Amino acid sequence: MPDSPQSIETLDQLAAQALAELTGISDSQTLEHWHTTYLGRKGKVTLAVRRVGELPKEERPAFGQHANRVKQQLEAAYEERARLIKAQEMERSLAEGAVDVTLPGHPVLRGRLHPSIQTLRRILQIWADMGFQVYRSRDVETDEYNFQLLNFPPHHPARDMQDTFYTTQPDVLLRTHTSPGQIHAMRAYCPQPIRVVLPGMCYRYEQITARSEIQFHQVEGLAVGYHIRFTDLKGTLTDFAQRMFGAGRKTRFRASYFPFTEPSAEMDVECILCHGKGCRLCKYTGWLEILGCGMVHPVVLQNGGYDPTIYSGYAFGMGVERIAMLCYGIEDIRYFWGNDLRFLEQF
């Protein structure tokens, strides 16, 4: 409107026109255009205000004040509109960005420990907390260490309890239990007191069935000292059972027989499935056989270098896969060396 004389009225008309346009704007791009058109450096309102010089001197202050008000008003309206549009645009973009949260997540390729190792770690951790350090010994053993020094004389009927793999080397066999480690540990530490656990793979000459395997892990424990008593054995193993199978879990000790301990016992724990009421898992006895144990036989102490009239000790042994089977409800021991990933990935 360069031709029309400058006045408050024309400014107001321009402002009214700008405001009217503003209310129709709904996107930030048009809004910026509007701002440039009216309020930019060469905007219509900006230019109109600059033309204050065309007015008579006495009208200039009033026009100036009015023009500032109009500009502030328009800026405020612009800000208001900008906030509104930003909120609307955010809303729109959020709506567009919605995902189907029920779609599956991106799979993470996680590795896992073999269940035997997981169970073994748990067992060793409990024993470590109770002060038992790990001592390992060999898989391929001599008859002397596997049997004779453990008080199984040659041809003794107790050998029937452990069907053995023999090798072409005379008197060399695959250990049938981790107990040879007892002798190794005693001979290594004598005459110091001992508190060790002996984990390892053992081998038995058996048919491979759902219930029996030719190799399995065992954890043996051995404590030797000056005043170790049968009641200590009971107390320690009861503590172990409560940590392994849950606080308050009942245990019982039955008389049993192992050539290398005397008195010998087997520890049963209250069935983890039926809590002692009787079920298929516990063959309706309410009890699960967990480990064999006993006071170290005097002959074995002697063979380890300890005088049985001065020292005493206890020993225990448990099958790792058996415990894992009970804990996880595994019904077939062949799963462990079958290594089907569909089994292993459940752990």
Added chain:
Amino acid sequence: MKVPLSWLKDYVDIALPVTELAERLTLAGLEVSSIQYLGIEGAELPWDRERIRVGHILAVRPHPNADRLVLADVDYGADQIETVVTGAPNLFPYLGQDVRHLNLKSPFALEGALLFDGHKDDGSKMVLKGRPVRGIMNRHMLCSEKELGISDDHTGILILDPDAPTGAPLADVLGTAVLDIELTPSIARCASIIGVAREVAALTGQRVRYPDYTRLPLEGASLSGRVVIETEEAHLNPRFCAALIEGIQIKPSPYWMQLRLRLAGMRPINNVVDVSNYVMLEVGQPNHAFDYDVLRARADRYAGPERPIRIITRCAREGESIRTLDGVERTLQPFTMLVTDPAGPLSIGGIMGGAESEVHENTRNVLLEAAAWDFINIRRSVQAYGLNSEAAYRFSRGVHPSQAWWGALRAAQLIQQLAGGVIARDILDYYPAPPPPVHVDLPMTEVQRLLGVDLPRQEVRRILEALEFQVEDDEQGVFHVTVPDHRMDIGTGVVGRADLIEEIARIYGYDRFPNTQIEDVMPPQRDNLSLLHEERIRDLLIEAGLQEVMTYRLTAPQREALLLPPNASPEERPYVTLTNPISPERTVMRHRLLAGVLDVLAQNLRHRERVAVFEIGPVFLLPSEQDVLPDEVPTLCIALSGPRELVTWHGADTRPMDFFDLKGILETLVQGLHIRPVSFRPAEHPSYHPGRTAHLLVGEEVIGVFGQLHPWVQEAFDIPSQRPVLAAELDLRRLTAHIPAYFTVRPLPRFPAVRQDIALVVDENIPAQRVEEAILQAGGKMLVGVQLFDVYRGAQIGSGKKSLAYTLTFNAEDRTLTDEEVARIQARIVRSLEASLGARLRG
């Protein structure tokens, strides 16, 4: 050992319910693995006490309308006689007779009784209902064993012994529980009813009622002079007793004995054989009956008619053989003890009789042997012939020679009672050196020391005496204990003390001991470093996404041979080889983990695309045939196959895993273990793809080999060639030796780093590792990072060349590096590589 409770009660009073008795025995080391019930509560069919009674058959009459049926008049203790219709063939011989005087007794079921259906084989039951049979009303029934659930026999009605009390509930006469007890070698003494009775007595405060053999009617002509006994190996056959019973009649044994034998798991044969087995089960003394006339006839030949029979026990001679009772001709080993006469072997001592002198239905005179044998020697023979018998089971676990005498007397007594005849005077007893009784001195302080509880002296004494030990107490608190003969498990000295302490604890009850903790000062804890290292490696590998597997440590040489291509030279290191493998696939201890791991891979690739696994475990290396024990080397094996990631809706990197995926895992592993300096060198190995195989080295030591599997090997393990396999085999003992005990961290940079990209063109045959080493060397200490991000080959740079693009990171400890400084270092690097490797900067 199957123990019918009714039999056990002949020797000891039992007031406890059977389940409680079983529990007590189990806790005391006689593990009752199961309880079977016959006719009483707990059985599949408890016999109705009102409706199933002992019936007395008074007469068997013809059925007016049927030839195949008879009518039996039965007295079952009620006011009136009942008549039943039956088709039982075993009543037909009595047809038309008044059999009142025969005391024919049979189970008699009254209308309403529940029985098994004799005509069905599915174990279904029926309630007895009255119905007319060919015109005659029949309400009740005489029962077969099958109808009562005793056996499957339905060929006739069950005939009880004549003294069965008429009208008594059958459950009281035949009903019982049978305990199945698992015997550990230490309680072989309980392989007999009396043996178990002793334990029951000790546990329940009762006394054993031993059978009385003292009033044996010895009425026959003296045996001395008719039979002489010689033993050549008294230490293997310390005692030999023989009794002669003449004029016997072989027939079935009475029903009570047959049933007891069957409940104990043995098959009744005839009265003499049954007595022999019965005495073995009752007393624990195996024994054997010879047909005396066979022995006599042989003696007539080898010595003459008036000369005595000579029984000689001795070891088998070279090439000697015998046909045993089971009809098998056996060639004998020279350590096997035989019962012989001068004409040859008669039986394998303590294991099995010979066929020739076996008792048969016409036998009139039997010579009964009850002897003692060395248990180790019996065991050797049992193993040598794979020949087990109930007798051998007992002898191979130890039967004290004192038992032979009682066994001979008991068997002679029972044979005479059941088969008639007379027992010859002078039962022979060859027992040159009875072992002295075992004495153990047991101080109370030892009991307290080992058990941890101060048991009262009277209690210890009571327990020992309940087990038939003789105990003398002295002023010093030491028990002088004499061990009864049947306790062959009790040793002497310090062992004997432990044996007695176990007995005390066992009978006292393990559960009555308190729980305590060790009060001794125990040694300080030491780490097991090799285990800690192994466990750290496991953790790093599962963090890298690998699944742990565990395979058999037993394999077969032909399986491991598949790890080498056909043209490679075969494995020559000796294996630890089994003499008694369980199968042809498991004959030796493995040399490598790879065969087992590839089996796992192949088997899982059948049902999935991607497999990434590892195994940690020993391999068994015999440096030479002369080495007795193998070196058990802890080893790691990794195997990968399939896409890097699984296909997902979300997108994935599904390119197949290659050499560098495996290498990345190994790099992660050694970094995680803080092992330095590590390098990788091209290598050759027959199991691996040429040109895609490398050694992992720490310093100059080769830790192991890895790479892509040789296509031959892959094919041998049935893995399709389009699914390449990456594998690694590392010696963990070597690897873990380089794990530092501790490591230190670098401080964070205080000034910003500068990054520059640089591309260098080098000859194709220059390994990337050399380029990187040269850059690092030329870069000096300001160069803190070299990251290869691209390898390019193409026309732009000319053939036989490759371009390696690196991001170099520069950092100084004390200032922010200027662009000029960085440019200077970079120029130095380029100059240096130009000079050493002929590299040039790519434009």
